[in-house]
Amino acid sequence: MDMGSFGLEILKILSPVLLAALTAATTKFAELIRARIQNEYLRGLLLRLDDAVLTAVKNLEQSTVEQIKVASADGKITDAEKQQIRAAALAAVKSNLGAKGRAEVVRILGLADEGMDGLLSSKIEAAVHDMRRSEPTPVASARGATPVSAAAA
Secondary structure, three states: OOHHHHHHHHHHHHHHHHHHHHHHHHHHHHHHHHHHHHHHHHHHHHHHHHHHHHHHHHHHHHHHHHHHHHHHHOOOOOOOOHHHHHHHOOOOOOOOHHHHHHHHHHHHHHOOHHHHHHHHHHHHHHHHHHHHHOOOOOHHHHHHOHHHHHHHH
């Protein structure tokens, strides 16, 4: 038996194993690509959700909250007004997302309608909290300091 026929026999024996390994590697690569696409889609969906919440909160802060504070005698918002503002923020976020966007969030995250409202409410509260933290303190504002310089002082 010469070297060429020996190599051919080994190739005949190993070809099914090599083909199976190539098929397994291709399948795994396709799964990785599919997972990456799903992760990127979810990331984009969550970014759009955060943007819708932040837009609604900023809009309400500039329009509704400031008007209520100015109209009240002590410049504070009552609990009933807070509830109205929360409801308006939730409605604004739902409007910003649209029916397709809400359906997509529910589908991707596996939420029920109550879960969607809870998620949106939590995100709204977080956005309000972040906005309050970024506002300058009254003492710092009186001195003309920015939030960064007030934190450094």
